[in-house]
Amino acid sequence: MKSKEIHQKIRKSAEQAGFDALLLTDMENIQYASGFSLPFTTARRTQPAALLLPVGGEAVLFLPAEWADSIDSFCRVRRLATYRGGHAAADLTALIGDSLHDLGTSADALKIGIDLESVPQSLFSRLEKMKAVQWSSCDGLMRQLRSIKTAEERELLANLAMKADHAVNGCLHHITVDRRMSELTLAEELRVHSLERDVDLQGYNAASQVCSGAETSEFWPNAPKFGYAKTKDLQEGDTIRVQLQLTRNGYWGASARMMINKSHLNEAQEQTYSSLNEVHELLMSELTPGRTCREVFEKVAAGAKKRGIPLAEEFGLGRGIGVSPFESPYISASDETVIEENMVLVLDPVISTENGIYRSLNTVIVESGGARIVGWYKDWREPYTPIMSI
Numbered sequence: 001m002k003s004k005e006i007h008q009k010i011r012k013s014a015e016q017a018g019f020d021a022l023l024l025t026d027m028e029n030i031q032y033a034s035g036f037s038l039p040f041t042t043a044r045r046t047q048p049a050a051l052l053l054p055v056g057g058e059a060v061l062f063l064p065a066e067w068a069d070s071i072d073s074f075c076r077v078r079r080l081a082t083y084r085g086g087h088a089a090a091d092l093t094a095l096i097g098d099s100l101h102d103l104g105t106s107a108d109a110l111k112i113g114i115d116l117e118s119v120p121q122s123l124f125s126r127l128e129k130m131k132a133v134q135w136s137s138c139d140g141l142m143r144q145l146r147s148i149k150t151a152e153e154r155e156l157l158a159n160l161a162m163k164a165d166h167a168v169n170g171c172l173h174h175i176t177v178d179r180r181m182s183e184l185t186l187a188e189e190l191r192v193h194s195l196e197r198d199v200d201l202q203g204y205n206a207a208s209q210v211c212s213g214a215e216t217s218e219f220w221p222n223a224p225k226f227g228y229a230k231t232k233d234l235q236e237g238d239t240i241r242v243q244l245q246l247t248r249n250g251y252w253g254a255s256a257r258m259m260i261n262k263s264h265l266n267e268a269q270e271q272t273y274s275s276l277n278e279v280h281e282l283l284m285s286e287l288t289p290g291r292t293c294r295e296v297f298e299k300v301a302a303g304a305k306k307r308g309i310p311l312a313e314e315f316g317l318g319r320g321i322g323v324s325p326f327e328s329p330y331i332s333a334s335d336e337t338v339i340e341e342n343m344v345l346v347l348d349p350v351i352s353t354e355n356g357i358y359r360s361l362n363t364v365i366v367e368s369g370g371a372r373i374v375g376w377y378k379d380w381r382e383p384y385t386p387i388m389s390i
Helices: 005-016 027-034 065-070 088-102 121-127 139-147 151-172 183-195 213-217 267-286 293-306
Strands: 021-024 050-054 060-064 080-083 110-114 133-137 207-212 239-248 251-260 318-320 327-330 344-347 350-353 356-359 362-367 370-374
Touching: 005 021, 005 027, 005 050, 005 139, 021 027, 027 050, 027 139, 050 088, 060 065, 060 088, 065 080, 080 088, 088 121, 121 133, 139 327, 151 183, 151 239, 151 251, 151 344, 151 362, 151 370, 183 207, 183 239, 207 213, 213 239, 213 356, 239 356, 251 267, 251 356, 267 293, 267 344, 267 350, 267 356, 267 370
Parallel strands: 021 110, 060 080, 110 133
Antiparallel strands: 021 050, 050 060, 207 239, 239 251, 318 327, 318 344, 344 362, 350 356, 362 370
């Protein structure tokens, strides 16, 4: 995101909350606030980073020195402070202390918001010893800010949803009933079709997964199971589930779709897919601004139960997406977040039957009148069926 709108939105909210500055240590929060992203940062726990965002004044990005050369045009912060060597927490604390001193001191302590839920303990144990600094959690504030997308974010996320769906559709287009292909080769086709659409599959959250036949019962709710595909050949009549998570400019797109490896569905496949459609229709009808995620979940779960649909409620019904493929809010029984305009959500109900796990992700933008699906390359009220050809 090149726009300064996010930066300004954070500053305004921090000021209204009574903070003098925010110190962000979670890499997703840092990326959201600064635009800086690298695919490996969330896995580098021994190399912490931080972003100091004063209500007034210039923001400072604290990084390991070897990361500094990777700053690109998408990063909105130009003032860097870097450290080297094996004492990361101590060195980072010293850099932060210097920058806080520059903010000035008064009779009252500086009130700094920090993402306490994710700050490394080795870092915070040093920070909380600083004099004239009062630390308070800004986790709720950051969740709220990240959940409401700017126009630029909505445009990018809609584009990524379309690219993910287009990649799935193009990949499945290669299959014909009389052509041999394995789960493994189809997963590679899915990866290649993504790259052809100028998106990346990199970092821990990237996914290209194919399950068919009996394997469709093997399921992780938030990531592919280890072993993203097998060498098992696809069989005529197989139910096939594909999943994709891709990234561009630090933001994520996702798709999971069903294919039946025949020109028509059998009775069990027809019934299960119809149930999946019903749940999506229920979700779309309930997703209106002003309702809580819990209310939406309970309404849809009750509707599915009344219809005899085997909805796997323990996985929830969807979540937000942005600088993370899984972020607040969550359409679940435990999330009291109020649905608001300009949220971007991934609707992801799971139907679990003897025929396997059925899922189909729909990315939606919440508008004043309800949710609008973005990213459909085809009408997914019908599963993909292959073209019958030589």
